[in-house]
Amino acid sequence: MTTAEHPDRDDHDVAAHVAEQAGELLLALRAEHADLEGQELKDLGDRRSHELMVRLLHELRPDDAVLSEEGADDPVRLAASRVWIVDPLDGTREFSERPRDDWAVHVALWQDGELVAGAVGIPARGVVHRMDRPAELPARPDGPVRLAVSRSRPPAFVVALAESLGAELVGMGSAGVKAMAVVDGTVDAYVHAGGQYEWDSAAPVAVALGHGLAPTRVDGSPLVYNRENPWLPDLVVARPEVLAEVREALDRLA
Template sequence: MTPPMDDHALASTPATSAGELLLRTRSANAGLEPKALKDLGDRVSHEFLMAEIGQARPDDAVLSEEGADDQARLSADRVWIIDPLDGTREFSEVGRDDWAVHVALWEKGQLIVGAVARPAKGITYSTSQSDGPKGVAGTPLRLAVSRSRPPEFVTGLAEHLGAQLVPMGSAGVKAMSVLDGEADAYVHAGGQYEWDSAAPVVVASGNGLHASRIDGSALIYNNANPYLPDLVVCRAEVAEAVLAGIRAVSEA
């Protein structure tokens, strides 16, 4: 008999497989209008992940961006928090690779495992690995920011810190860029939900990065309202400077 997957594998293996399914879906439906392709990608990945997690852990609850929110999760001990396709805009654009699949597990008050798959790059980041961030902090600092709509707040923060803006796609990609050494911090204050950040945050934290709200407080998951509007993911050695910069810009 094949032994059951541990929780780390149940995050990373389905995230990777969902990403491979999304690659096939995008290739087979390249002629679709962008909105239709986005919707198709969301649906097929959501259905796949729900089936995989449901079969492996039938007693666990799931909070998915693409599923109805069952409030029974609020009394559950274990809740999978998933974003079946993070970065639908990038997914719908031919050749773009800056989109992701998020799978995280919350248990009794905290995130414990997670995975962020970047299918078009053939990479899955997971809490089963703890190698720490690559490289060293840049001089000047590099802030990951939305390529299409960089928020005014982060632009002001970059000016205050003398930092460079590094544009890229999805939230998961931005957070993992800090782990990859392509950026030093990802600061977001424009509104998000728990599925946008849960997997990136637990993977980042498990690899020694700082992760918090922009005021430095803890990120809390499995709330009745899953809206979680802001976060900071950054190298630990620059966290104090980044948080101080956020305070200064917020008070200006």
């Protein structure tokens, strides 16, 4: 652990701090640039949040590598033992559609093959979910399985899965928000099969692991990070009570 310059902050604190600072910046940009909308606002948020996150990580953990959605991929990370995997703005569409709050900031630390720290900030809700501060899962209500799905563009795969399960689809925005909806009890499962990169899932998966969940690929195989090709196209995050039922339905659709 590289803590020589900031011994007061462990890796979990660094993840949360970077997520909080980036979230505050994004909220300020959204407020200060009321004249911007659509792609202009998306691009501004992505760029400025990336710049801040990289600067903070270089200050707090100068010996670590960084993989960011918005940065050039430096191959030095492939030989590094510690790599921060970040998404400066998860859900640019939602961010640009004021006053939507279902967008997020992702910060995760991969170390020697494992995710060891992570935070998912949902700035417009004033929430930062941390890997090291798990909350007890709220009791699951009676009724059908609740599946998180894109509010604006539900994929056919998840619609078919819901039909197989007899599930209820619950619309919401970014990948991080959907994964955290499992953690906070809003939904029972989040299944994505439409294509993602490592930065889309690393922090949500870290937080889910910290909360005792067992995220996997759709086929049940492990999620592996810091690979040469960061494409990691699918993900399953589910409450323990429904995991077997969801896996059986996925097997039927395979």
